[in-house]
Amino acid sequence: MKLKDKVAIVTGAASGMGKSIALLYAKEGAKVVVSDLNLDGANKVVEEITSAGGTAFAIKTNVAVEEDIQTLVDTTVSTYGTVDILVNNAGIMDNFEPAADIEDKNWERLFAVNTTSVMRATRKVIPIFLEKTSGVIVNIASAGGLNGARAGATYTASKHAVIGFTKNTGFMYAQQGIRCNAIAPGAVETNISTTITDPHQFGSSRAYVGMATNPRMGKPDEIAQVALFLATEESSFVNGAVIVADGGWSAY
Numbered sequence: 629m630k631l632k633d634k635v636a637i638v639t640g641a642a643s644g645m646g647k648s649i650a651l652l653y654a655k656e657g658a659k660v661v662v663s664d665l666n667l668d669g670a671n672k673v674v675e676e677i678t679s680a681g682g683t684a685f686a687i688k689t690n691v692a693v694e695e696d697i698q699t700l701v702d703t704t705v706s707t708y709g710t711v712d713i714l715v716n717n718a719g720i721m722d723n724f725e726p727a728a729d730i731e732d733k734n735w736e737r738l739f740a741v742n743t744t745s746v747m748r749a750t751r752k753v754i755p756i757f758l759e760k761t762s763g764v765i766v767n768i769a770s771a772g773g774l775n776g777a778r779a780g781a782t783y784t785a786s787k788h789a790v791i792g793f794t795k796n797t798g799f800m801y802a803q804q805g806i807r808c809n810a811i812a813p814g815a816v817e818t819n820i821s822t823t824i825t826d827p828h829q830f831g832s833s834r835a836y837v838g839m840a841t842n843p844r845m846g847k848p849d850e851i852a853q854v855a856l857f858l859a860t861e862e863s864s865f866v867n868g869a870v871i872v873a874d875g876g877w878s879a880y
Contacts, residue, residue, distance in 0.1 A: 629657030635708040637661040640718030642669030644818030648848035654682035663689040691745035716746040717768040720823040722780035724831035742786035761805035769810040777838025798868025814874025816846040841880040
């Protein structure tokens with residue numbers, strides 16, 4: 629069991645990639661904190677883990693709220709004694725708006741969920757990691773964090789920021805036993821598309837130029853395998869890196 633006795637927090641873990649990561653981590657021996665705004669969905673994931681003999685608990689978290697991030701980590705420590713792995717997975721899409729049509733409220737909401745939450749959760753666990761000179765952070769970025777034709781301007785900017793934050797964090801704490809890496813998935817079969825409510829006609833048409841080159845859709849389980857690798861000592865020399873998992877999409 630590659631993660632035996634490790635304590636892992638996974639945000640956005642009620643469905644999609646987060647769910648697959650939580651299930652796989654638990655299967656590999658981790659005690660998993662299933663964090664999501666959808667508490668019913670999170671509880672179902674916990675039931676699946678415990679019925680298979682794993683250990684987990686669910687907690688409702690709005691990652692856009694600082695108090696919720698504090699509660700998430702504090703509850704984890706009070707329940708399991710520490711945190712070893714943080715997976716910042718929670719995220720939402722924009723409506724493909726180009727720069728000229730961005731509304732401040734939408735920009736702020738997307739950055740709060742996709743980017744600021746990553747910073748806040750990382751900021752909260754770093755002191756725990758420093759005390760024991762070990763810890764792993766896995767950030768779920770996106771192919772949209774590497775390219776310009778995968779989403780709207782806001783989502784694209786938010787995921788580019790996650791990648792920059794990942795690289796800086798990995799470098800800053802490299803000598804203190806802390807690793808921080810990101811996964812840049814391509815198009816994956818999750819419910820994130822439900823956060824696209826009113827696609828911008830022009831923005832969608834321009835993004836499609838890049839979207840149309842996608843070789844195939846990925847499965848959440850395929851991303852979970854990358855997240856497992858990054859959480860284990862098998863990736864001990866991988867730090868500040870971005871692992872692209874997109875079926876060859878970015879090779880076009």
